[in-house]
Amino acid sequence: MSLGSIPVAEDYVKQAKKASKGSWFSSPEYEIAAQLYEKAGNLYFSAKSHEAAGKIAEKKLEKFEVAGAQYRIASDLFLATENMPDKAAELMGLAGRMFEFVNIDEAIKLHLNSISIYENENRGRFATDQFRDNVFYNSDECNAASGLLDAYKKFDQELLDNALKNPSLLDLNSQIRNVIYTLTVPGFSKNVLGIDSTTYRNSVSINQIRSDNDDLIEPPHDSLNEDFDDSLL
Secondary structure (H helix, E strand, O other), rough: OOOOHHHHHHHHHHHHHHHOOOOOOOOHOOOHHHHHHHOOOOHHHHHEEEEEEEEHHHHHHOHHHHHHHHHHHOOOOOOOHOOHHHHHHHHHHHHHHHHOOOOHHHHHHHHHHHHHHHHHHOHHHHHHHHHOOHHHHOOOOHHHHHHHHHHHHOOOOHHHHHHHOOOHHHOOOOOHHHHHHHOOOOOOOOOOOOOOOOHHHHHHHHHHHHHOOOOOOOOOOHHHHHHHHHHHO
């Protein structure tokens, strides 16, 4: 920052502090404060303001999508400070929880982002705790993610290959599937699929792997299993 811009930055900070405190006649305007802190180049206080805005949207307004968006921005800013990755991961996970009410695909993506931040900081235990604390713990998608995490924990490529065949992965957003289907345990260059996600989706019929009550089942015909195995070779 140049010397000439310092007074401008200080003015932004003063305005931001005023907006974040509110007055006798108005509530704090955390989103405005966050924008002003960003202009001043203060990522930390900008992140704190977005976090506060998220809490208001969640607790007082019950606008979960808005809350999730604010928590996600706060997470990105905390991560950009380069010294608060745990806080960034925590808020990314919280953003995921908010989106569970409105967009499950986005929720899963955010939870995976949270786990990724923890893993990058060698916080494997926190990644597992973050995963287990979520609302969709007993869902089919959760069972699929659990299989992936278990395979990584055990460094077991065969276990990962089996997890990648979980039919519930077919229902995920295509961008998420594309990432998941490229996973390998460290030390392995290729997984059992060896094909892109669209080919994999076409190789298994959803009608043949889902029962009427949406419980996951194995394909009913041995011939289907043989055809599926052949498609992976």
